[in-house]
Amino acid sequence: MGGNEVLAERARNWGRFARSDAARGWLLVSPTALYALLLLAAPLATVLAFSFWTQDFLDIDRTFTLNNYREALAEPLYRELILRSVLIAGAVTLATVVLAYPIAYFVSFHVRPERKSMWIFLITIPFWTSYLIRVFLWKVILGFNGVVNTSLQGLGLIEEPLSFILYNPNAVVITLAHAFAPFAILPIFVALEKIDRSLLEASRDLGESRITTFFRVTLPLSVPGVAAAVLIVFIPTVGDYVTPRLVGGPDGLMIANMIQTQFLRLNNAPMGATLSVLAMVTVGVISLVFLALLARWLRVKQ
Amino acid sequence: MKGRGLYVYALAYLIFLYAPIVLLPIFAFNDSTVIAFPLSGFTTQWFAEIPETPALIDSVQTSLVIAATTAILSTGLGICAARAGAKYDFPGKRPVLGFIMLPLVLPEIIVAVSLLVVLLGLGLSLSSWTVILGHTLICTPFCIAILNSAFGNLDPSLEEASFDLGETRFTTFRLVTLPLVMPGIISSLLIAFTISLDEFIIAFFLTGTEPTLPVYLWGQLRFPQKIPVVMALGTILVASSVLILAVAEYFRCRGIARTGGKDTGGFL
Amino acid sequence: MKSPIIHLTGVHKYYGDYHALRGIDLDIAEGEFFSLLGPSGCGKTTLLRTIAGFEDVSDGTLLLDGKDMEGVAPNRRPTNMVFQSYAIFPHLSVAQNVGFGLRRSSMSKEAKARAVGEALEMVGLGGYGNRAAHALSGGQRQRVALARALILKPRVLLLDEPLSALDKKLREQMQNELRRLQRQVGITFILVTHDQEEALIMSDRIAVMFEGEIAQLADPQTLYRRPATRRVAEFIGMMTFLPATVRGQEVEVAGLGRAEVEAEQCPGGLSDGDAHAGIRPELLSILFPGEETTRRVAEGVVEELTYYGDMTYYDVRLEGCERPVTISMKNMPGRPVLERGAPARVAWDARSLVIFG
Numbered sequence A: 001m002g003g004n005e006v007l008a009e010r011a012r013n014w015g016r017f018a019r020s021d022a023a024r025g026w027l028l029v030s031p032t033a034l035y036a037l038l039l040l041a042a043p044l045a046t047v048l049a050f051s052f053w054t055q056d057f058l059d060i061d062r063t064f065t066l067n068n069y070r071e072a073l074a075e076p077l078y079r080e081l082i083l084r085s086v087l088i089a090g091a092v093t094l095a096t097v098v099l100a101y102p103i104a105y106f107v108s109f110h111v112r113p114e115r116k117s118m119w120i121f122l123i124t125i126p127f128w129t130s131y132l133i134r135v136f137l138w139k140v141i142l143g144f145n146g147v148v149n150t151s152l153q154g155l156g157l158i159e160e161p162l163s164f165i166l167y168n169p170n171a172v173v174i175t176l177a178h179a180f181a182p183f184a185i186l187p188i189f190v191a192l193e194k195i196d197r198s199l200l201e202a203s204r205d206l207g208e209s210r211i212t213t214f215f216r217v218t219l220p221l222s223v224p225g226v227a228a229a230v231l232i233v234f235i236p237t238v239g240d241y242v243t244p245r246l247v248g249g250p251d252g253l254m255i256a257n258m259i260q261t262q263f264l265r266l267n268n269a270p271m272g273a274t275l276s277v278l279a280m281v282t283v284g285v286i287s288l289v290f291l292a293l294l295a296r297w298l299r300v301k302q
Numbered sequence B: 001m002k003g004r005g006l007y008v009y010a011l012a013y014l015i016f017l018y019a020p021i022v023l024l025p026i027f028a029f030n031d032s033t034v035i036a037f038p039l040s041g042f043t044t045q046w047f048a049e050i051p052e053t054p055a056l057i058d059s060v061q062t063s064l065v066i067a068a069t070t071a072i073l074s075t076g077l078g079i080c081a082a083r084a085g086a087k088y089d090f091p092g093k094r095p096v097l098g099f100i101m102l103p104l105v106l107p108e109i110i111v112a113v114s115l116l117v118v119l120l121g122l123g124l125s126l127s128s129w130t131v132i133l134g135h136t137l138i139c140t141p142f143c144i145a146i147l148n149s150a151f152g153n154l155d156p157s158l159e160e161a162s163f164d165l166g167e168t169r170f171t172t173f174r175l176v177t178l179p180l181v182m183p184g185i186i187s188s189l190l191i192a193f194t195i196s197l198d199e200f201i202i203a204f205f206l207t208g209t210e211p212t213l214p215v216y217l218w219g220q221l222r223f224p225q226k227i228p229v230v231m232a233l234g235t236i237l238v239a240s241s242v243l244i245l246a247v248a249e250y251f252r253c254r255g256i257a258r259t260g261g262k263d264t265g266g267f268l
Numbered sequence C: 001m002k003s004p005i006i007h008l009t010g011v012h013k014y015y016g017d018y019h020a021l022r023g024i025d026l027d028i029a030e031g032e033f034f035s036l037l038g039p040s041g042c043g044k045t046t047l048l049r050t051i052a053g054f055e056d057v058s059d060g061t062l063l064l065d066g067k068d069m070e071g072v073a074p075n076r077r078p079t080n081m082v083f084q085s086y087a088i089f090p091h092l093s094v095a096q097n098v099g100f101g102l103r104r105s106s107m108s109k110e111a112k113a114r115a116v117g118e119a120l121e122m123v124g125l126g127g128y129g130n131r132a133a134h135a136l137s138g139g140q141r142q143r144v145a146l147a148r149a150l151i152l153k154p155r156v157l158l159l160d161e162p163l164s165a166l167d168k169k170l171r172e173q174m175q176n177e178l179r180r181l182q183r184q185v186g187i188t189f190i191l192v193t194h195d196q197e198e199a200l201i202m203s204d205r206i207a208v209m210f211e212g213e214i215a216q217l218a219d220p221q222t223l224y225r226r227p228a229t230r231r232v233a234e235f236i237g238m239m240t241f242l243p244a245t246v247r248g249q250e251v252e253v254a255g256l257g258r259a260e261v262e263a264e265q266c267p268g269g270l271s272d273g274d275a276h277a278g279i280r281p282e283l284l285s286i287l288f289p290g291e292e293t294t295r296r297v298a299e300g301v302v303e304e305l306t307y308y309g310d311m312t313y314y315d316v317r318l319e320g321c322e323r324p325v326t327i328s329m330k331n332m333p334g335r336p337v338l339e340r341g342a343p344a345r346v347a348w349d350a351r352s353l354v355i356f357g
Helices: A002-018 A021-050 A067-074 A076-110 A113-128 A131-142 A147-154 A169-179 A181-193 A197-205 A210-221 A223-238 A242-247 A255-265 A269-301 B002-028 B045-052 B054-087 B093-104 B108-121 B128-152 B156-164 B169-198 B201-206 B213-220 B224-258 C044-052 C094-098 C109-122 C138-150 C168-185 C196-202 C220-225 C230-235
Strands: A054-056 A059-061 C004-015 C018-029 C033-037 C059-064 C079-082 C156-160 C188-193 C205-210 C213-218 C240-247 C250-253 C257-260 C273-279 C285-287 C296-307 C311-318 C325-330 C343-348 C354-356
Touching (some): A002 A021, A021 A269, A021 B054, A021 B108, A054 A269, A067 A076, A076 A169, A076 A181, A076 A269, A113 B002, A113 B224, A131 A147, A169 A181, A169 A242, A181 A223, A210 A223, A223 A269, A242 A255, A255 A269, A255 B201, A269 B108, B002 B224, B045 B054, B054 B093, B054 B169, B054 B213, B108 B128, B108 B201, B128 B201, B156 C079, B201 B213, B213 B224, C004 C188, C018 C044, C018 C213, C044 C059, C044 C079, C044 C188, C079 C138, C094 C138, C109 C138, C188 C196, C196 C220, C213 C230, C230 C273, C230 C354, C240 C325, C240 C354, C250 C273, C285 C325
Parallel strands (some): C033 C188, C156 C188
Antiparallel strands (some): A054 A059, C004 C018, C004 C059, C240 C273, C250 C257, C273 C354, C285 C343, C296 C343, C311 C325
């Protein structure tokens, strides 16, 4: 009798668990989570493992070693590529976010509500057209006989074509600032949209001008959007491959190009893996420092 | 006054955004193999060459198959995750969903090489399927972002009402949930399709003997005489992308109107 | 009481660490109009959703029509619900909404259409069947939600704050209509509301809930006249509390004076020492100059007044009492509204007092 009651109690508890949000949620999310686990977590772990192994002609020597890291950090070319990737990505991020903020502000505050969707749509269209062809077209625009040079020469503003705008880091920055524009605009726009408009009226009512209201109310409240924009632009640009290859020239190459070379040309997967890990760690550390500084700055402001 | 200054800036910014795309049809119809100014004359020759390039046609077909498969897989996975996120509270929900969204902020080169290492390590030969696996991974977060708004705007009491009126969990999903989130599902399919069609790096690393369209184009960019045809093809691609996106946007807006939600704007 | 259709014993509900229901024991009779009344977060909606089957009980048992409901899904329970948001399916027409629950029934197509028509007639929406659901006004949505739930002839109809989204006029009209509808169909209605007036107007019995517990379960008159605790008294209607001292059966109330009270006036029992005497505004009155009365009289001064048109509420400070008492007076011809600072003679009775220890 007692045993049956214990069993019934167990069945009851199991039934309650199976019907609970926790069980249903896990069951439902599991296909996607499993996919991410198998095709993201496992590969990332493998890359990490590779970075501690050595290429031995066609085989992989699986004895643990830190040689790859020693070599990678000692080699000036790798150091320079990582540093340059970070600097270029930083410049791209700065340019993109600074250029994007006024647009997000304009659409959020000066466009009539029923037309906002249309503006956002207009802004996102170029983003969805072939990335490869877009980058190539920048080459056409910035090139020796490109749109910029022929126009400026036609107007008589310059004698000789400008050469500092293609096959160097400047070209990479311009092209990437274009490619990542929507990634910066959208999060800032969403943050601005969330601002309660009566806060701005309250600020005006309390004696602030339009401009001081912007700096004391609007800008601080949109910081989360700006932070998201910075990360969303910075992280993928560090690892961009196509743009440096097409418009960067020899001085504009970045770490992704070297990773590709190690894997596909030099057939040195462990070194490629090491550079990948280093790139990820660099990006991760910079992002975390950025977030920490931001959090501290926001606390100080309060 | 301030509004007008901003308006001028916004227009200038739009010109910056559209500058490369506007050039595309100009050079596609330009009667010269050199992609530079001044223009030399009008021709439709480059468009006519497209169907006569079998490798290009093949790569378009490969890309379409990959994009369609990716769209279905990633939307399916997206539905599971978005639904679980919107409807249930479970321990570890934020880390799990955050991890699934990770490819959104991971440099694609990292995703590409790590998948390459594993697939080769497992002894799998590269094919369209390996590209599909990689594309599904990076498209799923976008699908989730779109589907989140579809499922999030859904009033949970609608499903409860159906449940209360005698329908089961399954029939409720079919009769109530699915019709209401269908616009979101369609726009998710279209977005994943577009991303996959355009994606280069992962395809570059994981493609087998059949290159996708961007991989094929990449090869062509090295040969100047092939570039006008690429321009013509690009023009067609842009036109069809805009069309697909307009349809996606239409369905997204309709979905929002249908669930009675508020438009928060944008695909992200 | 008739046979209970709903029988709860020791029902607890936890959300993680949060204890939403703390041991609910409750019987609800067949055909009763029952209200769960309380401030937001008191657990009333959780209790309703537990009865509907949207929430599992964490402990205790819930019997519906004599059957244990453990593990029984909402679609298998003889209850139907009117949701706070009404949950009208936006992709279906009015008739499709009302007929939603009939999909699985064995009725013929014609019979279903007839049932939908009748249900719409019953809620005063005859001829609205082909309208699109999103084109309805708030009041109409509510009626559709009612018709949709009642068409399945549930044993119990659950209503989750169904009137809170309506404006005042429409709400009063719907209160009457709900009452009429309940008498007409004879089904048990369980209404969740935070509006004490609504609960008093409509219910046969009311359970007042605070913090996941039932503080008092009674019919409206008992609840109003003999609130079980000071908190219930404060929640239902208006009541002024004056400091009082108890000795035996006698109570000395500040400002009013000495009075003898009955046991039923002291819900918590009477013990010597400090207490509070509660009194409703309408049970005190201000006498005209020169008006005679057999009731007891206390002297005071009008400190504040609020004019409502039909009534005037006065705060009168009585001699020997810090806290003013609130008094409501009907406005009538020949009875002037007093001004602030005017002297007031206040008439009262000992049996109007409720004493809380």
